[in-house]
Amino acid sequence: MSNAYLRFWGVRGSHAAPFASHLNVGGNTSCVEIRVDDHILICDAGTGIIPFGNELIRQKDIRELLIILTHYHWDHVCGLPFFVPAFSPDWKVSFFGPGDDDDEIKKHVSAQMRAPYFPVGTESWLANIHYIPPHRDKLRHGPISIEYSNVHHPGSTYGYRMRVNGKTIIYISDNECNFIEKSVRQRRGELNEEEQILYDDMIQEEHQSELDLIENADILIHDAQYTPEDYEKKRGWGHSCYIDTINMAIDAGVKELYLYHHDPNYDDEAINVIYQHAEKIIKENNSSLKCHLAKEGMQIKI
Secondary structure: OOOEEEEEEEOEOOOOOOOHHHOOOOOOEOEEEEEEOOEEEEEOOOOOHHHHHHHHHHOOOOOEEEEEOOOOOHHHHOOHHHOHHHHOOOOEEEEEOOOOOHHHHHHHHHHOOOOOOOOOOHHHOOOEEEEOOOOOOEEEEOOEEEEEEEOOOOOOOEEEEEEEOOEEEEEEOOOOOOHHHHHHHHOHHHOOHHHHHHHHHHHHHHHHHHHHHHOOOOEEEEEOOEOHHHHHHOOOOOOOEHHHHHHHHHHOOOOEEEEEOEOOOOOHHHHHHHHHHHHHHHHHOOOOOEEEEOOOOOEEEO
16 A cells, blocks of 8 residues: 555635645645645645645655646636746646647646736746546546536636546535536526426436535545635535535445635634534435545645
8 A cells, every 4th residue: 555645735715825824724825735645746836736736846766756637727727837847947847738739738837927917937846747638538647536616616627536656636626516407406496397397407407416526535525615605605606505515425325524715704703603603404315425624834644
């Protein structure tokens, strides 16, 4: 069995939250490390990748890694201009994310580092930079197999399903669960019988697709950004109410769920209230699901 672990370097959504009231959960935006022996996979490149890069540059054994991006919104790529290994000539850094080919992925990665947004472009990177084109919904990084599919978030956004040491790890940082169902529910009174049948089929198809992606996962890291009250204000923004995330994980037979992409407006106390309610939901459903808050610095042995 390989020596493998998962570590959270950034767990916030939307923007960093470097506030004293947020320190228990953490303030950096999305970045998760998956390591198997000398193979490093990084999921997203928010501000959490900055301290991770500083740690990587200090060690001497590993000089290669793969970064997979769910999408290119700023909170998921804004750490790249400060990712030290990219500026080191003895590193090889590969990128993968949404795009029809490697040139499109390169264009998206480099866009935020162009004038007038940033003074130093990706052409200043000294590492051996490689952009991986799509491989029929699959790719591999050493012993880590990776599958990807589209999820519901503005723009093209991927959810990733990985196999590590015989375990299935799902990483879905940004996704709005049951979007069609919730949208149709608001308009039920406006639909005729034929439209209701059509939308019911779409709702069932959407729900089944979401279950198929996370079914029987050993570890699910999933968007749980909003309370029900905030979700109603931000419906269609591409993020889930934590209650929907929990219920979906229960229905899919997930073993361990990590609530992720915490709203930067929620301090430690507010997020703990979410966690306590999550435990109550699981108990009321007589579910064996184990639920955790994703916290910066948390490390999980795989």
